[in-house]
Amino acid sequence: MKKTILLSLLSVAIASASASAQNIKIGTVDMKKVFESYYKTKDAEAKINEARNGAKKELEDRMDVAKKTLDEVKKIDEEITKPELSKEAKEAKAKVRNEKANELQGMDREIREFQQSREKQLQEQSVRMRAGIVDEINKVVAERVKAENFDIVLDKSGPSLNGVPIVLYSRDTYEFTDAVVTALNKNKGKDAPVAAPAPAAKPDAPKVTAPDKKKLTP
Secondary structure, eight states: OHHHHHHHHHHHHHHHHHHHHHHOOEEEEOHHHHHHHOHHHHHHHHHHHHHHHHHHHHHHHHHHHHHHHHHHHHHHHHHHTOTTSOHHHHHHHHHHHHHHHHHHHHHHHHHHHHHHHHHHHHHHHHHHHHHHHHHHHHHHHHHHHHHHTOSEEEEOSSBOTTSSBSOSOOOGGGBOHHHHHHHHHTTTTTSOOOOOOOOOOOOOOOOOSSOOGGGGOO
16 A cells, blocks of 8 residues: 555656656757857957057067167177277277166066066956957847746857767757847947057166176067
8 A cells, every 4th residue: 555655656756847847948059159150259359469469569679679789789799809999998888888788688677577568468358358248148148048938048069077068969949049149240330349458558677787688588
């Protein structure tokens, strides 16, 4: 008798769970595809690349100036060794040489500070842009979830810890990646362009007492 009652209760529980599962509406979206297809993502990448190329050009210009100064120091070193040069002339050239060497050291410090500050600025700008884009995507996904009355939405773009897709199969009727992309790109060309990163402030050259030629290579 007890066994019969237990089996009856188990059957009811299974049937109830099955009915509940059938009422759950699960949607899928490829967030990687959405992110890459959103026009603002491409605009942001173009702005970052433009800023990075500008920083590279400025760095190369600074390196060229430093190289010219280094060549001047080497030339003065050669002139000082000439035997026909008087003591007074050698002392005068040595003074100029030291001034150039100190100037070169300041350039070296400035170049390294520029590299570090500019790269940090570009990374921070990239993170902010990405966060803003992801936030906009999530809002559109949330609107779709509400409109379609989904209970659960899975991102099908990434693999699991085992290296296999998280979503192995989903019906096309529950997949709404293209709908999200369409909604995001409907305002393309109508809104304000993504602002480019502001140029880094030019650091002051620090005071130094001796040249350090080895650090000129970035």
